[in-house]
Amino acid sequence: MPExxxxxxxxxxxxxxxxxxxxxxxxxxxxxxxxxxxxxxIKKVEPDLGFIHRSIxxxxxxxxxxxxxxxxxxxxxxxxxxxxxxxxxxVENALELEVPDRVKxxxxxxxxxxxxxxxxxxxxxxxxxxxxxxxxxYGFRDRELINDIFEETCGARxxxxxxxxxxxxxxxxxxxxQRTKDFVKHFKTKLPEYDQLLTGNVIFQKRMKxxxxxxxxxxISFGTSGPVARASGVASDIRKIHPYSALDRVEFNxxxxxxxxxxxxxxxxxxxxxxxxxxxxxLIDNIPDGDYKVPTKAVIKLPxxxxxxxxxxxxxxxxxxxxxxxxxxPYRVKFRSPGFSNLSALNHMAVGSKIGDLVAxxxxxxxxxxxxxx
Amino acid sequence: MTNNxxxxxxxxxxxxxxxxxxxxxxxTLTVPKENLHELMQKLRxxxxxxxxxxxxxxxxxxxxxxxxxxxxxxxLYGHEMVVKVHTTDRENAHIDTVCDIxxxxxxxxxxxxxxxxxxxTNHPNMKVLILPENWEGYPLRKDYVDEINMIIR
Amino acid sequence: MMNIPLLxxxxxxxxLLMGWMPETxxxxxxxxxxxxxxxxxxxxxxxYLVLLERKVAAWIQLRLGPNRVGFWGIFQTIAxxxxxxxxxxxxxxxxxxxxxxxxxxxxxxAALIALSVFPFSKSLQAYDVNIGIFFLTAVSSxxxxxxxxxGYGSNNKYALxxxxxxGVQVISYELSVGLSLxxxxxxxxxxxxxxxxxxxxxxxxxxxQGHIPALIAFxxxxxxxxxxxxxxxxxxxxxxxxxGAGYHTEYSGMKFAYFFLAEFINMFIIxxxxxxxxxxxxxxxxxxxDGIFWLQPxxxxxxxxxxILLMMFFRWTYPRLRIDQVLxxxxxxxxxxxxxxxxxxxxxxxxxFTISW
Numbered sequence: 001m002p003e004x005x006x007x008x009x010x011x012x013x014x015x016x017x018x019x020x021x022x023x024x025x026x027x028x029x030x031x032x033x034x035x036x037x038x039x040x041x042i043k044k045v046e047p048d049l050g051f052i053h054r055s056i057x058x059x060x061x062x063x064x065x066x067x068x069x070x071x072x073x074x075x076x077x078x079x080x081x082x083x084x085x086x087x088x089x090x091v092e093n094a095l096e097l098e099v100p101d102r103v104k105x106x107x108x109x110x111x112x113x114x115x116x117x118x119x120x121x122x123x124x125x126x127x128x129x130x131x132x133x134x135x136x137x138y139g140f141r142d143r144e145l146i147n148d149i150f151e152e153t154c155g156a157r158x159x160x161x162x163x164x165x166x167x168x169x170x171x172x173x174x175x176x177x178q179r180t181k182d183f184v185k186h187f188k189t190k191l192p193e194y195d196q197l198l199t200g201n202v203i204f205q206k207r208m209k210x211x212x213x214x215x216x217x218x219x220i221s222f223g224t225s226g227p228v229a230r231a232s233g234v235a236s237d238i239r240k241i242h243p244y245s246a247l248d249r250v251e252f253n254x255x256x257x258x259x260x261x262x263x264x265x266x267x268x269x270x271x272x273x274x275x276x277x278x279x280x281x282x283l284i285d286n287i288p289d290g291d292y293k294v295p296t297k298a299v300i301k302l303p304x305x306x307x308x309x310x311x312x313x314x315x316x317x318x319x320x321x322x323x324x325x326x327x328x329x330p331y332r333v334k335f336r337s338p339g340f341s342n343l344s345a346l347n348h349m350a351v352g353s354k355i356g357d358l359v360a361x362x363x364x365x366x367x368x369x370x371x372x373x374x
Numbered sequence: 375m376t377n378n379x380x381x382x383x384x385x386x387x388x389x390x391x392x393x394x395x396x397x398x399x400x401x402t403l404t405v406p407k408e409n410l411h412e413l414m415q416k417l418r419x420x421x422x423x424x425x426x427x428x429x430x431x432x433x434x435x436x437x438x439x440x441x442x443x444x445x446x447x448x449x450l451y452g453h454e455m456v457v458k459v460h461t462t463d464r465e466n467a468h469i470d471t472v473c474d475i476x477x478x479x480x481x482x483x484x485x486x487x488x489x490x491x492x493x494x495t496n497h498p499n500m501k502v503l504i505l506p507e508n509w510e511g512y513p514l515r516k517d518y519v520d521e522i523n524m525i526i527r
Numbered sequence: 528m529m530n531i532p533l534l535x536x537x538x539x540x541x542x543l544l545m546g547w548m549p550e551t552x553x554x555x556x557x558x559x560x561x562x563x564x565x566x567x568x569x570x571x572x573x574x575y576l577v578l579l580e581r582k583v584a585a586w587i588q589l590r591l592g593p594n595r596v597g598f599w600g601i602f603q604t605i606a607x608x609x610x611x612x613x614x615x616x617x618x619x620x621x622x623x624x625x626x627x628x629x630x631x632x633x634x635x636x637a638a639l640i641a642l643s644v645f646p647f648s649k650s651l652q653a654y655d656v657n658i659g660i661f662f663l664t665a666v667s668s669x670x671x672x673x674x675x676x677x678g679y680g681s682n683n684k685y686a687l688x689x690x691x692x693x694g695v696q697v698i699s700y701e702l703s704v705g706l707s708l709x710x711x712x713x714x715x716x717x718x719x720x721x722x723x724x725x726x727x728x729x730x731x732x733x734x735x736q737g738h739i740p741a742l743i744a745f746x747x748x749x750x751x752x753x754x755x756x757x758x759x760x761x762x763x764x765x766x767x768x769x770x771g772a773g774y775h776t777e778y779s780g781m782k783f784a785y786f787f788l789a790e791f792i793n794m795f796i797i798x799x800x801x802x803x804x805x806x807x808x809x810x811x812x813x814x815x816x817d818g819i820f821w822l823q824p825x826x827x828x829x830x831x832x833x834x835i836l837l838m839m840f841f842r843w844t845y846p847r848l849r850i851d852q853v854l855x856x857x858x859x860x861x862x863x864x865x866x867x868x869x870x871x872x873x874x875x876x877x878x879x880f881t882i883s884w
Contacts, residue, residue: 018685049485128768133843221476234449308400341478
């Protein structure tokens with residue numbers, strides 16, 4: 001720095017860049033953010049992706065439709081069941097295949113359980129990001145119970161592969177209904193505990209309120225979906241707009257807040273867990289009898305055309321675009337992942353706030369990096 | 375608005391628009407790439423259209439041509455449609471950006487740029503997003519070959 | 528200068544040394560001996576505080592905590608320390624070598640110096656300086672220099688941000704610690720720690736004597752003390768979700784262990800000051816066991832232990848503040864409150880509204 005400037009402007013500050021990630025505790029995976037900061041204040045956030053890009057879309061082009069289902073587990077691994085469901089629904093709609101009611105109900109129940117599992121993990125992690133490490137273990141305690149239910153029925157805890165085009169891989173375990181009921185009962189006593197530990201905490205509210213504001217217009221323009229959009233007042237729940245599986249026969253509220261800050265996003269997710277519990281309660285006693293799948297051909301060939309199927313994962317709207325040319329594998333598959341679109345709003349939200357706020361924003365955007373990178 | 379009404383409303387804007395509903399659940403509109411930006415702006419801003427939500431932007435390789443597919447929704451009216459745009463120049467593909475209309479397009483277009491090699495004109499930050507800086511070729515194109523990493527059946 | 532401890536073993540050692548050494552040499556040897564004893568005791572105590580913290584964390588977090596090395600995991604932190612000692616010291620090439628290597632000694636040395644003035648019992652006190660409180664606040668703020676030059680010398684932006692945060696934070700909260708202790712000094716009229724205890728022996732614990740302003744002072748002291756030790760909810764210095772490991776990102780092995788141990792000894796110091804100034808030090812409640820001299824250190828340690836537990840509960844339940852909120856809390860709320868509290872205390876002392884028996 002030349003000597004003159006020092007004299008003229010003794011408080012001159014300089015911007016500098018730091019790398020947040022690819023290995024960083026707050027990015028929950030290998031996301032790299034290039035931060036331009038001035039002291040503690042963020043001037044620019046530039047995401048750099050691709051550290052775990054597996055090009056699932058390219059892999060889909062060589063795989064059969066049954067195989068594609070398995071790849072989707074590895075995108076948003078916290079809502080793997082819902083991802084599977086998206087592909088299965090797309091294939092079933094393309095083939096005009098009517099799956100039994102039993103399948104629809106079971107899919108919905110497990111889908112909502114997945115949503116709760118994802119949100120409990122998110123709740124644990126948001127506390128950890130803000131320095132309250134204890135929440136992590138409380139979140140995991142309840143998530144483990146869901147994973148146990150999944151393990152018994154599907155044989156896997158995380159990447160379940162329970163859906164296949166045409167139904168389910170096998171029938172539910174005889175204990176499934178009872179264990180799910182037990183879980184719902186248990187979790188209803190635990191959710192208020194979450195509020196006691198974190199929601200009401202003054203420090204927590206100070207850290208969340210007014211942080212990462214996203215207006216309704218911006219939320220739409222940035223293509224956000226899921227809890228992020230709903231916290232800004234955008235009614236974007238695919239379960240309401242385009243009900244799939246058994247979601248047209250249950251009653252639930254779409255949780256909407258208008259504040260658009262991190263605390264609103266937090267409350268949307270907490271409320272959503274209550275709504276999911278209510279959906280499960282409505283369905284768990286009325287699982288219809290019947291087959292757990294309809295037979296499909298060993299080699300599925302979709303008719304020529306374009307098929308788009310949307311589902312609501314724990315993070316928002318997952319779109320599966322299949323372009324088929326009538327062969328046994330698709331011509332082009334595109335996954336519209338919720339995380340990728342939500343991430344695009346990060347720079348807009350973060351500019352002008354502190355480094356600590358960025359962590360809070362990333363936590364409430366609920367980024368899952370494999371979902372962004374695909 | 376129903377698909378028919380949408381088609382009627384959009385048709386007079388430009389001369390060479392192709393509408394189809396065959397083999398898809400959406401009203402699909404193919405637009406020449408010169409008119410893309412103007413059309414998109416109209417779709418976004420016309421009072422009875424209001425397609426304010428770009429929920430999916432897909433890069434495509436149709437073999438002879440490259441292109442982009444835009445899935446649009448109006449959060450106000452709830453109607454949805456698909457816009458397609460082609461470019462036949464595979465070596466030097468250029469398509470107008472829409473990220474000044476829907477800001478989410480900024481990241482999506484960078485991804486498409488990496489994987490399909492389509493340059494988006496007027497894009498503020500057309501840098502490599504996913505691939506390493508020195509990557510050669512565009513992985514999602516149909517003619518992309520990588521004998522080491524790709525398993526082809 | 529030295530207040531020779533009157534416990535039997537120390538007297539025995541004193542007699543033994545006096546038998547064959549000149550007096551100056553004896554006092555030098557005794558100083559070294561006491562230093563070694565303190566060092567050994569507090570290094571081990573620091574390790575067990577780490578273990579305690581891990582156990583407390585585990586209980587709060589529905590876990591078991593360390594339970595493999597020794598019964599109930601009691602040798603876990605000893606094993607950890609051995610690992611850290613034997614670990615290779617890695618550093619960065621571009622670090623400022625001198626500052627980088629110097630930094631870890633500041634916090635640990637400052638912490639150990641501060642320990643020397645505490646009266647663990649009526650006679651178990653290494654150095655009864657007549658400006659005890661002043662000495663403590665002065666010495667305990669040396670530690671931050673280590674953090675600052677460590678963060679600067681590491682040549683790492685995360686470490687630098689952490690160090691700068693620490694500087695800002697400790698300088699701010701030093702005020703509150705000092706002023707809240709000053710409030711209590713109004714009651715005793717002395718800065719000497721043994722004198723402060725003496726006041727409490729005749730007139731009851733200071734937190735009772737000073738009632739309302741003393742309670743306020745204690746709360747402020749606990750908040751500021753937690754901030755002073757850089758512990759959650761004020762652990763912005765490390766803030767692992769923001770800065771990786773903060774100022775000690777580039778440190779490994781024993782150098783890291785110094786920082787780590789210093790944090791726990793600092794916690795012990797903060798709790799010890801609170802015990803001495805607010806809760807009567809080695810005095811037993813209502814003087815029930817004041818006659819039994821060997822119970823005095825146990826009372827002291829017990830009180831310290833309870834306050835440390837309190838600080839650990841803070842850490843494992845509260846989220847972390849943001850840097851501007853930390854400064855707002857200090858400069859806009861704690862400092863004015865503290866100043867008003869001093870005036871209140873002065874009025875109470877002046878009008879003799881204190882509670883004593």
